[in-house]
Amino acid sequence: MPYVNIRVAGTLTREQKKQIAEELTDTLERIAKKPRSYTYISFDEIPDENWAVAGKLLDGEG
DSSP: OOEEEEEEESOOOHHHHHHHHHHHHHHHHHHHOOOGGGOEEEEEEEOGGGOEETTEETTSOO
């Protein structure tokens, strides 16, 4: 059973999540031969103020 967890800074639209889920499910089915019905995908949307890169928060305020 594939489980894919996607963490992104900011938010995705419902349509973007739908497209990503469809494409990842298709890829796992085609390449790894995993059944669509057993593929689980979750999305974690993290506010920019909770992500930092190179010592700087992504919200641009520090």
